Amino acid sequence: MTHATTAAGDARGDAVPGPTSDRDGIIRVLLVEDDDGDALLVREHLSDAGLVVDLVWVRSLDEALERLDVDCVLLDLGLPDAMGIGALERLLHAGAPAVVVLTGLSGTDAGLQAVATGAQDYLVKGEVDGESLGRSVRYAVQRRRLEETDRALYRSLVRAAETARLERALLPTPAVRDQGLEVSVGYRAGREGLLGGDFYDVVERPDGTVLALVGDVCGHGPDEAALGATLRTAWRTLVLAGTPADEILGLVERVLAFERARPEVFTTACMLVVAPDRHSADLYQAGHPVPFLLGPPSTLLPTQRRGRALGIPVDGTWEPERLELGSSWRVLLYTDGLLEATVHGGPARVGKAGLLAVVDDALTAERTRAAGGAPVEGAPEGVVDHVLHLVRELHGGDLVDDAAAVLLGWGA
Structure with missing residues (x-):
């Protein structure tokens, strides 16, 4: 045979x-x-x-x-x-x-x-x-x-090394000396498991002013991730160089215009400038989701002076919104990956109302843990990580879009 x-x-x-x-x-x-x-x-x-x-x-x-x-x-x-x-x-x-x-x-x-x-x-x-x-x-x-x-395997190792280098650029360590200021950051990559165009940073200046940033480059892929890393680095450089806060976003937009792969690429951003006495802050909005003032109940910060996204060829600049925060406060900045997550795989999105509810759930769990109560099973410690965890659970798995969040707090 x-x-x-x-x-x-x-x-x-x-x-x-x-x-x-x-x-x-x-x-x-x-x-x-x-x-x-x-x-x-x-x-x-x-x-x-x-x-x-x-x-x-x-x-x-x-x-x-x-x-x-x-x-x-x-x-x-x-x-x-x-x-x-x-x-x-x-x-x-x-x-x-x-x-x-x-x-x-x-x-x-x-x-x-x-x-x-x-x-x-x-x-x-x-x-x-x-x-x-x-x-x-x-x-x-x-x-x-x-x-x-x-x-x-070799290609996988090379990609892992490249991802690690990109993480160091996109996911920086906050440069804050003030031990009394609460600073917490978090990032979750989308379903592909690779970092995208979302970015964040927190830097304290010599005079005690603290600047925080979250941003989101439109689109997904290595070009957007690289651009996000470039913009984040440019922002930190401008902050460390002592550039006045009201000039920073305009200069970052100039970097965007030179570095983007296509003229239609734009970036949304939100920048919070906390005064040295920690009782007030200026909020700059560039087409980005509105930050939360944490409660409970958590609420949206006022947004009377929202500006356009960076890279959009229309008139308009970025005027600060003065926030009187008082002696005890916490503010959460985030990207729209948290808002765009679906609820249990259906057509509904988490949205602002849903995210506010998620944040309050995380705050409740935090208070329960602080009081010595039993922690929520499987939930990470820290409000930011808990929020990212709860949104992922609502979505039913890895998020479609990247998600970044920055929490700043004082006297809470």
């Missing part, structure tokens, strides 16, 4: 399709051989080896280059249109899978050179039999798959 299914070409090398009833486990082999007798021997050896093979036979390298959707190539080095290692190099350059070289030379030099060039194995025609050919094909296919797995 034979286990090899073959497809032999005619004089032009056209393949005759083999059986297609059950292709699971079949090794697809391309034989590149111009000698009819040698091709017949290869088919017999594969049958003797007990391999389930779909064999396509072509007589020239040019024909082989058009049929590389296979698992393994058996390549003769003496072809009408290519001779020696040059034939192998052309095949590999075209993206060939595992290649086993068939050589008529009994010396080892040609075979070793073939392996050094990239072949998985080499066999001497006069010495090959079914067992050795079958073993060589199986091993070549497996080695090739292992090489592809190694390359995929």
Whole structure:
């Protein structure tokens, strides 16, 4: 009983399709051989080896280059249109899978050179039999798959390293010296698990003023993530350089205009400038969701002076909204990934009302924990992390969009 299914070409090398009833486990082999007798021997050896093979036979390298959707190539080095290692190099350059070289030379030099060039194995025609050919094909296919797995792992490690570098740019450590000021930040990547265009930062100036920022570059992908990192870095640079607060967003917009990949890309942002005495703050809105003044009950901060998003070619600047916060307060800035989350997978969105309710639930859990009560099972500590956790639970899994949040508090 034979286990090899073959497809032999005619004089032009056209393949005759083999059986297609059950292709699971079949090794697809391309034989590149111009000698009819040698091709017949290869088919017999594969049958003797007990391999389930779909064999396509072509007589020239040019024909082989058009049929590389296979698992393994058996390549003769003496072809009408290519001779020696040059034939192998052309095949590999075209993206060939595992290649086993068939050589008529009994010396080892040609075979070793073939392996050094990239072949998985080499066999001497006069010495090959079914067992050795079958073993060589199986091993070549497996080695090739292992090489592809190694390359995929390497690419994964490179991506992980790039993501780590991007995280350091997008997810900075707040630069705040005031131990009395509560600062908490959080970030959740969207469903792809990669950081996107959301960004945040918190910096304290030498005079005690604290500036906090959250922003969101429109769109998703590496370009948006890179732009978000650039804008965040530009913002921190301007803050550290002592740039007046009312000039910062305009300068960040200039950076956006130079760095964005397309002219339609814009960014929303919200900046809070907390006075050194911590009793008041200026709020700058650039087309961004309104921050919350935490309660309970939590409420929206006043928004009489909302400005346009950065990068939108319309008139308008960014005027501060003066907030008299008093001696005890907490403010939450966030991006719209929290608002856009769905509720239990349905069409409804969390929205502002839903997010306010989530925030109050997190605050209640915080008070319960502080009073020595039993914490909510599975809930993280900290209001920001708890809010992100609850929104994810409402959504029923990883959020579609990225979500960033910054909480500042004083005397609470």
